[in-house]
Amino acid sequence: MPVIRVIIPFHLRRLANVSGEVELEVPDPATIGSLLEALETRFPVLRGTIRDFGTLQRRPLLRFFACQEDWSLEPQTTLLPEAVLRGQEPFMVVGSMAGG
Amino acid sequence: MSSVRVLVGTKKGAFILTSDGKRDKWTVSEPHFTGWEIYHMKGSPVNPNRIYASQTSGWFGQKIQRSDDGGKTWEPVGSEFAYDGTPGNHLWYDGTQHPWEFKRIWHLEPSLTDPDKVYAGGEDAALWHSADGGQSWQEISALRAVKPNLWMPGAGGMGLHTIVLDPTNPNRIYIAISSAGAFRTDDGGKSWKAINKGLKSLYELPDPDADVGHCVHRIAIHPSRPDVLYMQKHWDVMRSDNAGDMWNEVSDNLPTDFGFPIDVHAHEPETIYVVPIKSDSEHFPPDGKLRVYRSKTGGNDWEGLTKGLPQKDCYVNVLRDAMAVDSLDKCGVYFGTTGGQVYASADGGDSWNAIVRDLPAVLSVEVQTLS
Numbered sequence: 001m002p003v004i005r006v007i008i009p010f011h012l013r014r015l016a017n018v019s020g021e022v023e024l025e026v027p028d029p030a031t032i033g034s035l036l037e038a039l040e041t042r043f044p045v046l047r048g049t050i051r052d053f054g055t056l057q058r059r060p061l062l063r064f065f066a067c068q069e070d071w072s073l074e075p076q077t078t079l080l081p082e083a084v085l086r087g088q089e090p091f092m093v094v095g096s097m098a099g100g
Numbered sequence: 101m102s103s104v105r106v107l108v109g110t111k112k113g114a115f116i117l118t119s120d121g122k123r124d125k126w127t128v129s130e131p132h133f134t135g136w137e138i139y140h141m142k143g144s145p146v147n148p149n150r151i152y153a154s155q156t157s158g159w160f161g162q163k164i165q166r167s168d169d170g171g172k173t174w175e176p177v178g179s180e181f182a183y184d185g186t187p188g189n190h191l192w193y194d195g196t197q198h199p200w201e202f203k204r205i206w207h208l209e210p211s212l213t214d215p216d217k218v219y220a221g222g223e224d225a226a227l228w229h230s231a232d233g234g235q236s237w238q239e240i241s242a243l244r245a246v247k248p249n250l251w252m253p254g255a256g257g258m259g260l261h262t263i264v265l266d267p268t269n270p271n272r273i274y275i276a277i278s279s280a281g282a283f284r285t286d287d288g289g290k291s292w293k294a295i296n297k298g299l300k301s302l303y304e305l306p307d308p309d310a311d312v313g314h315c316v317h318r319i320a321i322h323p324s325r326p327d328v329l330y331m332q333k334h335w336d337v338m339r340s341d342n343a344g345d346m347w348n349e350v351s352d353n354l355p356t357d358f359g360f361p362i363d364v365h366a367h368e369p370e371t372i373y374v375v376p377i378k379s380d381s382e383h384f385p386p387d388g389k390l391r392v393y394r395s396k397t398g399g400n401d402w403e404g405l406t407k408g409l410p411q412k413d414c415y416v417n418v419l420r421d422a423m424a425v426d427s428l429d430k431c432g433v434y435f436g437t438t439g440g441q442v443y444a445s446a447d448g449g450d451s452w453n454a455i456v457r458d459l460p461a462v463l464s465v466e467v468q469t470l471s
Contacts, residue, residue: 011135011160015176045176049160053180061159095159 033076109138221260295344350399408452436462
């Protein structure tokens with residue numbers, strides 16, 4: 001089972017009471033959706049913060065980055081890239097930029 | 101000896117201020133939930149160490165936090181706020197119908213008798229109830245059967261921001277929504293009626309006397325006289341002597357009758373407080389002078405309270421949930437500003453002090469009187 005490195009934003013790290021990267025075991029085939037499910041299972045407090053409770057759609061002001069690409073608009077059934085599966089690259093949940 | 105705990109929700113976290121009963125020296129906690137908007141915190145009247153907090157974010161959604169040790173430590177509880185069935189539509193700014201969408205919880209109102217029971221008012225407007233300490237929430241959906249197609253968001257969103265529990269009748273609850281108006285249930289939430297007769301919204305509604313659609317900002321009662329309601333409407337300060345069946349304006353000599361909060365003295369049911377704001381276009385005090393206005397006659401005869409409050413160059417706002425009273429003798433009155441100050445009066449409003457300055461913009465203030 002691949003061990004995947006996940007980086008979540010500051011506010012969610014505080015909420016989940018973690019620091020730094022999170023390492024998750026995600027069953028094959030590891031997809032964006034199964035990774036998020038594994039994350040929410042390990043940290044139930046994160047349910048509803050990345051995906052809507054009911055629809056499981058990505059919350060509009062969050063983005064998913066991996067391997068220098070934006071995966072936010074990919075369906076959650078999309079397989080994670082090889083470098084993420086091998087643990088070479090993290091999967092990043094990022095709060096979209098705002099402020100002035 | 102008595103003590104006081106002030107629960108302050110801000111745009112960037114929560115703060116807890118404590119003092120003994122003299123209320124002249126205050127301790128300010130480290131921030132809780134840093135970076136999150138804390139719309140409201142309120143303690144159970146039955147168990148003051150049980151406090152509920154609404155933690156919300158445009159990025160990360162809604163969380164409810166609960167403390168069982170007076171705010172020292174917190175645990176997240178349930179935060180899934182689902183509308184019953186198909187949510188339906190409400191009026192949108194452009195006159196079209198728009199589907200209900202959950203955004204956040206504006207106000208938490210713990211039960212007067214059971215610390216595990218709590219009500220939550222949300223945006224888009226709906227009322228939820230939890231009977232298990234906030235672990236799970238069920239919508240009291242009969243409320244949204246009262247002409248919901250005419251409810252429309254105010255400038256700040258369509259929030260259910262006021263929940264008043266009648267201390268003498270557990271089946272009676274008042275709620276208020278911007279911009280739908282005030283509503284009452286007399287059967288514990290099974291059915292609701294609009295209680296907006298007498299409200300006039302000359303510039304906000306095509307029919308100024310409409311049944312629903314009024315922009316009510318806040319309602320307050322005194323527990324000894326729960327049929328007497330005081331309301332700060334968008335414009336106008338109003339009073340009802342029959343549980344909201346009819347309202348009469350009591351603005352009289354206020355410098356402006358626009359404002360957000362309204363509250364009642366803990367021991368004098370005819371003494372009420374408002375903070376006049378210049379207008380709906382200019383959300384700051386008239387003439388740059390921050391003044392609380394007090395009426396000792398239940399409205400209509402208002403005196404400006406200025407001692408200790410800035411009387412020049414003050415351009416803050418005081419939001420609807422940002423005023424509260426303690427129950428000490430003399431009654432303490434508290435309010436927070438969008439400039440990050442929390443002002444307190446330990447003498448019923450005669451004089452004021454900033455008990456903390458330079459917090460993030462204050463969204464809510466609640467007070468617990470502890471023995």
